[in-house]
Amino acid sequence: MVQVNFHTPDGEKISIDAPEGESVMQVAVQNGIRWIVGECGGSLMCATCHVYVDPDNSQRLGVASDDEDEMLEAAASPRTECSRLSCQIRLGEADQGINIHLPPTQR
Amino acid sequence: MNGQLIDETIPVLNDDPFSLENLRVPEAFDAKLREAGPLVYLERYGIYASGQHAVVEEAFTDYGRFTSSHGTGLKNLAHEHFWRAPTILEMDPPEHTPGRKVMNRVLGAPNIRKFRENFEQTAEQMVDDLVSRGRFDLAKDLAEAFLLAVLPDAAGLPQEGRDRFLAISRMNFQSMGPENELYFESLKDVGGDADAAMAWVFDRVRRELVSDGGFGAQLYGYADEGTIPESQAAIMTGAFIIAGMDTTMYGIGLALQSLAERPEQYKLLHENPELARNAFEESMRFRASSPRIGRTTRDVPETELAGHRIPALQKFLGFVGAAGRDPRRWERPDEFDITRVATGHLAFGAGVHNCVGQMIARLEAECLIKAFARRVREVRIVGTPIEVTSNWLRGYESVPIEVVAA
Numbered sequence: 001m002v003q004v005n006f007h008t009p010d011g012e013k014i015s016i017d018a019p020e021g022e023s024v025m026q027v028a029v030q031n032g033i034r035w036i037v038g039e040c041g042g043s044l045m046c047a048t049c050h051v052y053v054d055p056d057n058s059q060r061l062g063v064a065s066d067d068e069d070e071m072l073e074a075a076a077s078p079r080t081e082c083s084r085l086s087c088q089i090r091l092g093e094a095d096q097g098i099n100i101h102l103p104p105t106q107r
Numbered sequence: 108m109n110g111q112l113i114d115e116t117i118p119v120l121n122d123d124p125f126s127l128e129n130l131r132v133p134e135a136f137d138a139k140l141r142e143a144g145p146l147v148y149l150e151r152y153g154i155y156a157s158g159q160h161a162v163v164e165e166a167f168t169d170y171g172r173f174t175s176s177h178g179t180g181l182k183n184l185a186h187e188h189f190w191r192a193p194t195i196l197e198m199d200p201p202e203h204t205p206g207r208k209v210m211n212r213v214l215g216a217p218n219i220r221k222f223r224e225n226f227e228q229t230a231e232q233m234v235d236d237l238v239s240r241g242r243f244d245l246a247k248d249l250a251e252a253f254l255l256a257v258l259p260d261a262a263g264l265p266q267e268g269r270d271r272f273l274a275i276s277r278m279n280f281q282s283m284g285p286e287n288e289l290y291f292e293s294l295k296d297v298g299g300d301a302d303a304a305m306a307w308v309f310d311r312v313r314r315e316l317v318s319d320g321g322f323g324a325q326l327y328g329y330a331d332e333g334t335i336p337e338s339q340a341a342i343m344t345g346a347f348i349i350a351g352m353d354t355t356m357y358g359i360g361l362a363l364q365s366l367a368e369r370p371e372q373y374k375l376l377h378e379n380p381e382l383a384r385n386a387f388e389e390s391m392r393f394r395a396s397s398p399r400i401g402r403t404t405r406d407v408p409e410t411e412l413a414g415h416r417i418p419a420l421q422k423f424l425g426f427v428g429a430a431g432r433d434p435r436r437w438e439r440p441d442e443f444d445i446t447r448v449a450t451g452h453l454a455f456g457a458g459v460h461n462c463v464g465q466m467i468a469r470l471e472a473e474c475l476i477k478a479f480a481r482r483v484r485e486v487r488i489v490g491t492p493i494e495v496t497s498n499w500l501r502g503y504e505s506v507p508i509e510v511v512a513a
Contacts, residue, residue, distance in 0.1 A: 029451040038450050039388075039469065041461050045215040048450075067211065074217040107384065 002091040002098070006033050009104045020093065024086035024100060025049040035102035042087035044068060047075040048106040052082040053089070054099035061089060077103030109186045110153015113409075114416040118144040123151055124399070124426075125181075125285050131494040133398060133501065137429035145413035152181065152285070154422040155412075158429025160436035160453065162413045166402055166425055168458035170199045172410050173402035173423060175460050180283030180401050180499065185420040191279070191305055194346045195339075200459060206339055209329045210463045213322050214347075219467050222261055226471060229256050230478035238482050238512050242489065245367065245506035250360040253475050254352050261467070262348050263321020268311055271297075275304045276349045277497070283401075284498025305345075312344040322347060347464060354396050355468045357495060357502025359475055362390030364506050365443050366476075367486045372445055377513070380480040386445040387472035391431075392452035393443050398428030398501050400456055427453040428501070485511040 001017040004027055008014065018027040028036035028049070037048035044067045053061065061084065064072065068085050075083065086100065112119070120143055122136055123129060129136040140147055141158030149156050157163050166173045176197055178184040184197070195206040212218060233253055237243045259269050278293040278301065297304040314337075317323030323344040330340040366373045366386065376382050402423045404410040410417045417423070430453050432440040438447075455462035462468070490507035 029448070032448055034448050040216075040465060041451075041455065041457055043211065043459070043461050043463075045211050045463075045466050047216060067208065070212075070217060071215065074215075074220065 002093070002095050004091065004095075005097065005099045006035075007099060007101045008035060009102055018091055020091055022091055024051065024089040024091065024098075026087075027091070028086065033102070035104075035106070036086055037106045038087060039107075044071055044085070044087070047071045047073075047085060049086040050075040050077060050079075050103055050106060051084055051086045051089075052080060052101040052103065053084050054101065055082060057095065057098045058082060058084075060092075060094050064088070075103075076105050076107050109183055109420070110148070110150075111418050111421060112148050113418050117146055117148050117155075117415050119148045119150050121150055124149065124156075124424075125152075125287065125498060127496055130496055130498065130501075133428055134432070137398075137426060137432065140426055141429045141433060146415045146417075149424075152422075154181070154424055155417055156424045156426060157413070158426040158433070159413075160430040160433040163425035163427060163430045163453055164457050166412060166423055167400070167453065167456055167460070170459060172405060172412070174199050174405055175203075175402060177403035177420065177422075178401060179460070181285060181422065181424070182283075183403060183420065183422045185403060185406075191282075191301070192342060194342055195463075196346070196460065203459060206335055206343065207459065207463065209326065209335050210343060210347075212329075213325050214463055214467055216466050218325075219470055222257075222467070223470060223474065225260075226257055226474040227478065229253065230475045231482075234475075234478045234482050238510055242507070242509050245363050245508050246356075246360040246492075246503040247505055249475070249479070250356045250363065253359070254356040254471065257471060258352055258355070259348065261321060262312075262344060263317040263319070263323040264348060265311065265316045265318070268307075272308065272311075272348055273352060275308055276352050278304065279349050280353060280497055280499040282498075287498065289496060289498050308345040308349065309341045312341050312348070314340075317344065351464045351468065353497075353500055353502070355464075355471055357500055358387070358391060358396035358468065359472045360503045360506065361394045361396060361501070362387050362472065362476060363479065364488075364492060364503055365390055365393060366445075367488050367506070367508055369443060370485070372443060373486060376445060376476075376480045377484060380477045382445050383477035383480055384469060384473040385449060386476055387469060388449040388452070389443060389445050389447060391454035392437070392449045393431060394501060395428040395431060395452075395454035396500055396502055397454070398426060399499065400425050400427055400453075425453065427456070482513050483510045484513040 006014045040046040281290040281293040326340040330337045455465040492506040493504040495502040
């Protein structure tokens with residue numbers, strides 16, 4: 001299991017233990033983290049699972065693909081250099097304790 | 108029929124999901140299927156099926172075990188001929204990938220934003236006209252009329268011959284189920300020849316006929332770049348229109364009917380029309396407009412699913428409508444609640460083949476439901492709604508309503 005720490009816009013921290021191989025978006029949707037909507041189910045057609053990955057955790061993730069980059073342009077909350085689509089973050093052992101900051105709005 | 112059962116621990120059901128009764132109102136069959144076990148054998152058709160969320164999702168998200176290349180309907184194309192040319196829906200990665208990438212670009216959220224204003228205006232005008240009449244049909248006058256007003260234009264379809272598309276679309280969906288009366292009737296409606304009807308569709312979306320700015324023209328643009336073959340541009344444009352009309356108009360009709368039936372839910376929406384998009388999402392969970400999606404096991408001796416064994420090249424139907432009511436996944440599954448977190452349902456499928464038109468369907472639904480919510484204070488059903496009888500889709504032919512303007 002990989003611990004994922006979601007930080008809500010109000011500063012609350014919600015920690016969830018998730019199986020390896022799941023995406024951060026799946027973990028959020030299945031656990032009722034309502035700041036992540038995940039409309040398109042992870043097929044890179046929307047930007048409603050936009051998150052800000054803590055800079056301490058982002059190194060392992062590498063850069064966003066062109067398709068992800070294009071979708072992020074359509075995100076409802078401001079895009080920063082920490083912006084990622086959480087459907088593209090597949091949890092591995094190295095992500096233990098990853099900190100995910102949630103944007104105020106997704107649509 | 109090529110069904111084969113090798114695992115005797117799999118429950119067998121003799122019920123018919125394609126009986127007229129179960130097609131119109133599938134909840135009773137769905138519940139029986141879902142509670143019979145995680146994986147069930149439907150002996151009438153010789154197919155495997157599941158109505159449990161986790162099992163259906165697992166099958167859909169693993170194309171390594173469950174392929175789409177033998178069709179996503181009831182027919183097993185490993186053994187039977189199909190009249191329609193394969194689209195990306197009947198291809199798995201890697202063949203599937205370039206076409207899907209292009210469709211994602213064309214139908215993804217960034218590219219479809221430009222349609223919002225037009226969809227909103229059309230919806231507002233349509234709702235205004237109907238509300239001034241007081242009584243109208245939610246399915247026919249609103250949901251169907253709206254889709255016909257916006258979708259063919261968005262695709263760039265020429266004016267001439269548009270009405271024939273709907274008949275061909277209906278035949279296409281009837282052909283996804285058993286070869287029964289419903290299918291043969293729908294075939295008559297398009298002139299008796301499915302191949303000829305489809306050839307006509309692709310001819311109507313050829314390069315020189317589609318208008319600039321529509322999805323069709325964009326797809327031909329990708330063909331010019333060499334990203335997809337020219338022939339795929341026509342097939343994708345035609346398939347987009349065929350696949351996107353009934354599914355969406357029925358989906359919107361189901362959502363509005365659910366709201367009309369529940370004054371307390373409608374009040375929430377009327378007071379906060381921003382809930383429109385989520386109301387549609389919840390409705391898709393609650394009553395999917397395309398409630399079954401097929402896959403086929405690969406040509407390997409055994410495929411494992413839910414602790415059971417399935418032999419080679421067997422049809423599996425994921426009952427996504429049943430999965431939307433699975434208490435293992437959803438709290439209060441039989442309650443229609445437009446404020447719940449409804450994403451994660453399987454009504455648009457899941458995995459690489461999930462619905463490519465889903466973002467435009469949501470946009471259409473949001474615009475129309477929002478316009479309705481703003482202008483209608485109260486809505487009441489004033490006659491008996493008539494369900495669609497389709498082998499593959501669920502919705503309403505007619506829902507007579509009376510409204511009080513806001």
